[in-house]
Amino acid sequence: MHKKLLGLLLIVLLSSTMVFGSGFSIYEQGAKSMAMAGAFVAKANDVSAIFFNPAGITSLKGWNIAIGGTIIQPQASFIGPTIKDPNLYNEAETETFFPPHLYVSYTFNDRFSAGLGVFVPFGLGSNWGKDWPGKYLATISKVQTIFINPVIAYKVSDNLSVAVGADIAMGDVDLEKVVNYPVRDIDLYSKLKASTVGYGFNVGIQYKPTEKLTLGAAYRSNVMLKFKDGDAQFEYPSIDSSDPQQQLMLAELKYLFPNTKGDADLELPTFTSVGIAYDFSDRLTAEFNYFVIGWSSYDVLTVKFKDPVGGKTESVNERRYENSASYRLGMEYRVSDNFAVRAGYLKDNKAVPDNRVEPSLPEGDRNIYNIGFGYKWNNMTFDFAYMLLLQDDRKITESVDNFNGTYKSLANLFGFTLGYSL
Amino acid sequence: MKILKIFLVLILFSFFIAGCKLEEPSIKKSNPVQLNQPAQELFMSFVALGNSLTAGYQSAALTAKYQEYSFVKQIAKQAGLSDDQFTQPLLGWPGLGAYTEKGAGILQFNGFDESGNPKIDPVPYAGTGFDPFNPFLSAEIAGLGRPYNNLGIPKIVLADVDSAISAAQSYSGSGLIDVVLRNPAFGNTTALQQALSLQPKLVSLWIGNNDVLGYATSGGTYPPAPTDKNTFAYLYNSLLQKLLNAGAKVVLANIPDVTNVPFFTTVPYMVEVQGNNIPLWIQATDGVRQATAEDLILLTAKSYIGDDSGTYGPAGVPLGLDKSAPLPSPFVLDKQEKAIARQAVADFNAIISDLAANSGGKVALVDINALLVDASDEDGYPLAGVTLTTKFLSGGIFSLDGVHPTNLGYALIANEFITSLNETFGTNLPLIDLLQFLEEQQPLKLDLRKLAKLPDMLTLPEIFGGKINL
Numbered sequence: 001m002h003k004k005l006l007g008l009l010l011i012v013l014l015s016s017t018m019v020f021g022s023g024f025s026i027y028e029q030g031a032k033s034m035a036m037a038g039a040f041v042a043k044a045n046d047v048s049a050i051f052f053n054p055a056g057i058t059s060l061k062g063w064n065i066a067i068g069g070t071i072i073q074p075q076a077s078f079i080g081p082t083i084k085d086p087n088l089y090n091e092a093e094t095e096t097f098f099p100p101h102l103y104v105s106y107t108f109n110d111r112f113s114a115g116l117g118v119f120v121p122f123g124l125g126s127n128w129g130k131d132w133p134g135k136y137l138a139t140i141s142k143v144q145t146i147f148i149n150p151v152i153a154y155k156v157s158d159n160l161s162v163a164v165g166a167d168i169a170m171g172d173v174d175l176e177k178v179v180n181y182p183v184r185d186i187d188l189y190s191k192l193k194a195s196t197v198g199y200g201f202n203v204g205i206q207y208k209p210t211e212k213l214t215l216g217a218a219y220r221s222n223v224m225l226k227f228k229d230g231d232a233q234f235e236y237p238s239i240d241s242s243d244p245q246q247q248l249m250l251a252e253l254k255y256l257f258p259n260t261k262g263d264a265d266l267e268l269p270t271f272t273s274v275g276i277a278y279d280f281s282d283r284l285t286a287e288f289n290y291f292v293i294g295w296s297s298y299d300v301l302t303v304k305f306k307d308p309v310g311g312k313t314e315s316v317n318e319r320r321y322e323n324s325a326s327y328r329l330g331m332e333y334r335v336s337d338n339f340a341v342r343a344g345y346l347k348d349n350k351a352v353p354d355n356r357v358e359p360s361l362p363e364g365d366r367n368i369y370n371i372g373f374g375y376k377w378n379n380m381t382f383d384f385a386y387m388l389l390l391q392d393d394r395k396i397t398e399s400v401d402n403f404n405g406t407y408k409s410l411a412n413l414f415g416f417t418l419g420y421s422l
Numbered sequence: 423m424k425i426l427k428i429f430l431v432l433i434l435f436s437f438f439i440a441g442c443k444l445e446e447p448s449i450k451k452s453n454p455v456q457l458n459q460p461a462q463e464l465f466m467s468f469v470a471l472g473n474s475l476t477a478g479y480q481s482a483a484l485t486a487k488y489q490e491y492s493f494v495k496q497i498a499k500q501a502g503l504s505d506d507q508f509t510q511p512l513l514g515w516p517g518l519g520a521y522t523e524k525g526a527g528i529l530q531f532n533g534f535d536e537s538g539n540p541k542i543d544p545v546p547y548a549g550t551g552f553d554p555f556n557p558f559l560s561a562e563i564a565g566l567g568r569p570y571n572n573l574g575i576p577k578i579v580l581a582d583v584d585s586a587i588s589a590a591q592s593y594s595g596s597g598l599i600d601v602v603l604r605n606p607a608f609g610n611t612t613a614l615q616q617a618l619s620l621q622p623k624l625v626s627l628w629i630g631n632n633d634v635l636g637y638a639t640s641g642g643t644y645p646p647a648p649t650d651k652n653t654f655a656y657l658y659n660s661l662l663q664k665l666l667n668a669g670a671k672v673v674l675a676n677i678p679d680v681t682n683v684p685f686f687t688t689v690p691y692m693v694e695v696q697g698n699n700i701p702l703w704i705q706a707t708d709g710v711r712q713a714t715a716e717d718l719i720l721l722t723a724k725s726y727i728g729d730d731s732g733t734y735g736p737a738g739v740p741l742g743l744d745k746s747a748p749l750p751s752p753f754v755l756d757k758q759e760k761a762i763a764r765q766a767v768a769d770f771n772a773i774i775s776d777l778a779a780n781s782g783g784k785v786a787l788v789d790i791n792a793l794l795v796d797a798s799d800e801d802g803y804p805l806a807g808v809t810l811t812t813k814f815l816s817g818g819i820f821s822l823d824g825v826h827p828t829n830l831g832y833a834l835i836a837n838e839f840i841t842s843l844n845e846t847f848g849t850n851l852p853l854i855d856l857l858q859f860l861e862e863q864q865p866l867k868l869d870l871r872k873l874a875k876l877p878d879m880l881t882l883p884e885i886f887g888g889k890i891n892l
Contacts, residue, residue, distance in 0.1 A: 075444040081806055084857050089450040133857055136807025178868065180808045182818040183531070183540075185830075185860065187868040237866040248533045249866055311816070388442055402804040410444050 024143055024361055025269070025293050028070040028387065029101045029119045031415035035372025035385035036330020037344025039287040042216035042275035044206060046381070046419060047103040050117035052273070053204035053218040054151035054163035057105045057113045061421070064115075068383070068417030069100040076126065076362045080405015084133050088405075092362075093127040099144075101417070110155065115165075117149040121220075122171075122268055126360055130189070135178040137401060138360035142174040145225070145268065149202065159208040167200035169268065171225040175360070179234075181256065181310065184249060186237060188257050192303065194230025194264065198223040202271075212279040220271040222297055232262045232305060260307040269321075270294035275328075282334070289328040295321035295351040318400070324351035330370070338376035342385070345369055355398045362407040364394040372415070381419035388412060457502060461849035464671060465501040468508060469571050469622040470494040471583055471613055472629050474826060475835075476574025477598070478510070482544070482823040483528035484576055484598065485517025486559045491829035494572055494626050496836035497843075500851045510572040511602050512559040514552050516545035518598060520823070526554070529822040531815070540815055542822050557601060569616035575602045579632045580649065580657050584614045584664070594632065614661065618668050625665050626839065628675040628790075630654065630774070634766040638680045639825065641720060641752040642707070642759035648766035655773045662777055666784055673843055674778055675788040675835075676771040680763050681718070682794040684814035685824035686755060689719040693727060695743065702727065703748040706756035710748045716757040721814070721824040723753035767791070786846035788838050794819075803834065805856055810834070833859050 030048030033040035040048075044056025047064040057064075076092040105115030123144040130139045151165030172195040179190045200223035206216045234257040239246040272294070277287035298321040304314050330344035348366040357363070372385030389411040396404050457465070470476050470492075477484055478492025489495065489510050498508035516527030527545035535541050547554070558564035577596035578586065586592030587610045589599045608616060617625060633649035665672050680686050691713035692699040701712040702719065713719065719727075727749065728740040735747030742749040755763065771791060778787035794812060797803040797819055802811035811817035814824050819831040827835060833854045840851045 077444055077446075079447065081857075083806065083853070084855050085452045087447075087449050087452040089447055091444075091446075134806060136805075177807070180860070182808075182810070182816050184865060185818070185863050186866050187864065189868060235868070237868040239866060246866060252533060390442075400801070400804060401807055403806045408444060410442055412442055 024363075025122050025271075026070070026072075026099055026120060027291070028072075028099075028385075028413060028415055029117075029121065030066070030103075031068055031070075031372060031383035031385040031417040032342070032374055033330075034070065034387060034413070034415040035342035035344060035370050035374075035383070036287065036332060037328040037346040037368065037370045038291070038326075039275060039277075039289040039328040039330035039344060039346075041204075041218050041273040041289050041291075042206070042214045042277035042287050043285065044204070044216055047105045047115065048101065048117075048417065049204075050103050050105065050115045050149060050151055050165070051101070051119055051121070053206060053216045054115065054153050054165050054202065055161040055204040055206040055216065055218075056153075057115050057151070057163070058107070058153045058155040058161040058206075060105055060113065061107055064103070064105045064419065064421045066103045066381075066417050066419040067101070068415065069098050070413055070415040072097040072099070072411060072413050074389075074409065074411035076407065076409040078128075078134065078359060078362065078405055078407055080403070081133055082404045083402055086405070088133065090128065090132050090134070092359075093129065095125060095127060097123070097125055099123060112155075113153040113163075115151045115153070117147070117151070117165075119147055119149070120144060121147055121271075126362065128359055130176075130178075134359045134403060136180060137358045137403060138175070138177050140174070140176040141360035143172070145169050145171045145223075151202070153204075161206045163204045165202045167202060167220065167223055169198045169200065169223045169225065171196055171198060171227070171266065171268075173227065173230070173264075173266070179257070179310070181253060184252070186249065186253060188237070188253060189235035190257075191233045191235075192230060192262065193233070194227035194262070196225050196227045198225040198268070200268075214277040215275070216277070217274045218271070219273075222270055222294070223268040225266045225268060227262075227264045227266065229261045230264065230303075231259070232303070232309065233259045256308075256310055258307045258309070260305050260309065262303045262305045264301060264303045266301065267297040269297045269323075284331065284333050286329070286331045289330075291326045291328060293324045293351065296323050297321075298351075318356070320353055320356050321351045322353055324349050332374075340374045342372045342374065343370060350394075354394075354396055355400050357394065357396050357399065357407065358401060358403060359407075362394075362409050363391070364407060364409065365392045366390060367392075379421050381417075381421075383415075383417045383419070385415040386413070387415070455850060455852045458848070458850045460847050461501060461851055464624040464843075464847060464849060465498070465503060467620055467622045468494075468498055468501070468503065468624045468626070469617045469620050469670075470574055470626040471617055472574040472627060473578050473632055474574070474576035475631060476626065476628050477572065477576050477602070478574070478832065479519075479576045480823075480826050480828065480832075481519075481529040481821040482826075483517035483519025483526070484513050485515055485519075485528050486512035487515060488517075488528070488829065489513070489572075491832050492572060492574070493827075493832040493836040493839065494574070496833055496854060497626070497839055497851070498571075500836070500840060500854060508571045509563075509566055509568075511570045512563050513557045513601070514559050515550055516547065516552060518554060518557050518601065519544065527552070531822060569608065569611075569620055570602065571620065573602060573613045573617055574628075575599050575613060577632060578613075578629075579636070580630050580654060580661070582613070583629055584612055584657070584661050587612055594636075614664060618664070622665075622668070622670045624843075625670045625672045626675075627662070627665065627672055628788075629661075630658065630770050631677050634677065634680070634763055634770065635825070637766070638755055638759070638763040639685060639720065639722075641750075641754050642756070642762070643752045648763065651766070651769040651773065654770055658773055659777060662781075662785070666781070671784050671786070671847060672781075673786040673788065673839060673846075674774055675790045675839070676774050677767050678791050678794045679767050680755070680760070682791075682798040682812050683825055684812055684817065684820045685721045686718040687798075687812070688721050688814040688824060689724050689727075691715060691717055691719055693743065700743070702742040703745050704742070704754045704756065705748045705751045706754065707758045708756075710745060713749075713754070714757070716760070718755040718760055719749065720753050720755060723749055726753065783846070786842045788835075788842045790835060790838060793834065793838055805860070808860065829863060830856070830859060 044053040049056030099120035153163035200221040204218040275289035391409040478489040480488040525544040532541040739747040798812040
């Protein structure tokens with residue numbers, strides 16, 4: 001049983017890859033918090049606190065383990081581009097993503113607790129097919145980061161806890177698109193693939209001024225992912241090998257677009273959250289969070305090639321993302337000692353400015369609705385959450401790429417977490 | 423455990439019912455455009471006057487393969503006009519072009535040489551069956567019983583439109599006047615007279631470029647000055663009034679600044695000599711001196727820099743690399759000459775936009791200068807992930823002569839005209855789908871299911887001498 005579970009987890013970790021959040025972050029890292037719209041930084045009262053606010057693990061006893069994941073089913077479409085046909089409907093392939101999470105914590109004594117979390121807080125995936133009007137911008141894009149996050153937490157006093165942790169982030173990018181060789185107007189298919197490891201830290205604080213009121217704040221640092229020696233590969237058009245003219249063209253392409261290596265730096269943004277939770281009764285708790293992702297770190301993506309590609313040693317993509325804030329409101333009502341229902345709403349704001357939106361990341365402002373429940377069975381807990389992500393239609397008229405049109409998107413997310421304590 | 427099972431069933435069930443779907447629109451693409459009344463009226467008779475840019479000249483020649491992409495032909499196509507409704511003086515392959523020592527046919531890009539430099543040569547007449555004295559594509563085209571709708575004539579200046587009847591009787595001396603106007607068969611009529619005889623509803627008039635380009639492309643030598651601006655204003659106004667008096671609506675385009683045209687911006691003013699960058703020696707207006715970033719070295723100079731044959735300077739001294747062998751004046755638009763050319767463009771464009779503005783809505787104006795200014799900056803002209811620029815060879819907009827656009831460049835221009843027509847005259851011509859255009863022009867198609875079998879790559883770099891200079 002355990003072996004099977006471990007096997008499953010490994011498969012999930014290796015194959016997981018993710019979609020958009022605001023920018024490409026994923027805050028759905030535990031079904032309990034997810035059902036409450038992620039408003040959890042103050043309460044942080046299960047082991048997923050390692051992600052949301054590690055100071056929260058001081059309230060746990062003994063060993064706590066949780067494993068789960070979020071099934072994410074995004075849908076995206078684009079109407080345009082206006083330079084081709086303002087009514088042209090393009091639909092991205094519907095894909096299912098499954099970022100998993102795993103948490104373990106142990107409380108040593110009245111003061112000290114330690115924990116370890118594994119989760120995927122950043123990712124994106126979009127697949128528009130290889131032949132569509134936006135193919136020179138993006139066809140298939142995948143970015144994922146797996147974080148391993150050991151933390152230690154300390155209870156300063158009965159109503160104050162603090163925590164600190166380290167982030168070991170493993171990043172993978174896989175970006176595909178079509179490029180055009182302008183001298184002869186020939187298309188090639190380009191694939192960039194790279195992975196690396198980066199490091200960061202997180203801190204959290206939790207304070208209970210009164211029995212009913214809890215305040216919390218958490219911060220997760222930037223992580224610099226320095227991709228080295230990534231693969232830049234090209235696929236070439238097929239030629240009539242008996243035609244010397246075409247052979248020459250292919251030789252030229254092969255020379256100008258060699259399969260080579262590339263380096264790029266990607267700085268992942270900070271997470272900052274503050275929250276307030278209040279117990280209205282023994283049964284009802286509500287929490288409000290203000291959460292900011294420091295996306296302004298993602299300004300320019302520069303890929304440096306070992307051999308010149310298309311005559312250039314560098315490809316510079318301006319991103320100019322902006323910090324993105326969300327407002328999260330969640331509630332839990334404990335129907336009985338072992339059953340709770342939850343609901344939440346969050347307003348998520350875009351990170352990509354209007355003129356920089358492009359199809360690899362069709363994001364925008366969102367209204368997100370959540371419901372879920374939790375069930376307790378002796379030492380086991382099971383939490384489930386459903387999230388409906390409704391993105392405002394985003395009409396782009398001043399795209400720097402001259403790729404104007406309307407992005408539409410929504411997503412269904414299903415989260416579940418199985419917990420065990422002893 | 424029973425309750426867990428119930429939950430599990432509920433969860434699985436919710437996957438099917440709760441999954442909200444993105445709504446598909448009822449219209450998934452636009453229907454073909456039905457031309458509206460204003461468009462139908464204007465395109466009942468559409469005539470083009472102008473120079474090489476109107477004729478569809480490209481890569482230093484006029485030939486049917488590229489005349490099919492003249493911007494006026496592309497506009498006519500968007501307006502649904504057939505080849506018979508919009509006729510052009512189509513010429514055979516490899517066309518009539520600039521005479522060079524290697525021939526007068528169209529320039530062709532033949533890959534890169536041993537030093538990694540592009541090989542660009544005219545297509546020789548030998549073996550093509552082309553007769554420069556009867557250059558037409560077919561007897562039918564040669565013998566068309568009425569003037570061509572496209573009366574654009576390469577090399578002509580503004581004054582020629584209303585006066586030239588032959589190469590011999592013209593200001594520019596353009597040999598193509600005889601080909602396009604076919605006098606004396608057409609009663610020794612001018613381009614303007616032939617245009618008016620077609621009773622045009624819409625005239626495209628893009629003229630005046632050669633009134634400054636002749637000066638600029640000859641390095642300020644022949645003619646020794648751009649057309650005088652007062653003369654230009656007088657001629658332009660009288661030409662425009664004659665068209666308007668005949669009841670035509672007119673669409674004008676202004677003149678691109680020379681500093682955005684690759685003919686003037688491709689060859690650097692410094693050359694690398696033993697690892698050092700040395701400014702070229704040039705014959706400038708203010709005497710023999712070393713070039714600065716302010717001087718423009720013309721594209722024509724490219725193959726002569728370093729020449730030590732003695733044809734252009736003392737034998738044994740590489741041209742441009744020594745004070746005793748400066749680049750001759752016709753290869754250089756020096757700082758002063760550049761200022762004169764730019765001033766002329768500014769003056770001419772002010773005249774053109776004034777006339778358009780005071781026409782009472784009968785004249786549409788196309789700002790081609792602005793298009794090229796935009797395309798010449800770092801971001802170029804973005805096209806859904808493809809970036810077009812005004813760079814020579816790799817920019818996608820200019821053809822191999824560095825002055826005239828490519829098919830795609832002409833499509834960009836056609837779209838600017840269409841936008842202006844639609845805005846000014848209320849027509850509803852559809853824009854050219856540039857992405858599809860890009861795709862249709864490709865000599866090799868990328869088929870992702872079938873990838874290229876590559877020849878032995880070990881020998882490849884030798885083909886280009888280990889480098890390609892883009």
